[in-house]
Amino acid sequence: MTDEMENRHNPGVEFEPQDLAARNVVQFLIGVAVMVALASVAVWGIYKYMDAYQRGHQPAQNPLLEKTATDTRVVNPGDIEKFPQPRLERNERLEINDFRLQEEKQLNSYGWVDEKAGVAHIPIESAMQLIVDRGLPVAPKAGTVPPSPVNDARRAAAGSDTAGQAHPTGKKQHE
Numbered sequence: 001m002t003d004e005m006e007n008r009h010n011p012g013v014e015f016e017p018q019d020l021a022a023r024n025v026v027q028f029l030i031g032v033a034v035m036v037a038l039a040s041v042a043v044w045g046i047y048k049y050m051d052a053y054q055r056g057h058q059p060a061q062n063p064l065l066e067k068t069a070t071d072t073r074v075v076n077p078g079d080i081e082k083f084p085q086p087r088l089e090r091n092e093r094l095e096i097n098d099f100r101l102q103e104e105k106q107l108n109s110y111g112w113v114d115e116k117a118g119v120a121h122i123p124i125e126s127a128m129q130l131i132v133d134r135g136l137p138v139a140p141k142a143g144t145v146p147p148s149p150v151n152d153a154r155r156a157a158a159g160s161d162t163a164g165q166a167h168p169t170g171k172k173q174h175e
Contacts, residue, residue: 080087089095106121113119122130 080090107124109121109123111121113121
């Protein structure tokens with residue numbers, strides 16, 4: 001039965017060469033290429049015009065500045081370091097690797113943060129071990145007065161109040 005189906009010829013179903021000729025496809029592709037070329041030339045011309053317009057309308061440089069370049073849009077590589085942080089990245093992979101290396105170095109070494117104030121940084125492993133050994137500061141319980149120099153002075157003053165008490169010689173003071 002499969003042999004019969006394969007050998008049958010249906011005269012109504014055939015390829016029609018008039019519908020799609022190779023010449024039409026080639027003409028279409030040539031038309032697309034011409035349109036892309038025209039669009040590219042138009043965009044290039046617009047950019048050239050805009051660049052010339054922008055160069056012609058640059059603000060005048062301050063006469064006190066050194067005349068290094070007439071185009072203020074050009075930045076020399078040495079001038080980039082003068083800009084404040086954060087700067088635009090020139091090479092993202094190298095800069096992020098340098099940044100991560102610097103962070104790792106600081107996280108795993110000893111050093112001063114502010115030597116005058118006596119503030120230093122220690123490796124993170126040591127800091128975690130100190131927290132395990134010493135614990136974290138705990139907030140005072142509700143209703144208790146937190147320690148302060150004022151409260152310490154009040155307690156000391158109350159403890160040292162000798163008014164109305166017997167003097168060591170046997171006489172009452174303030175009578």
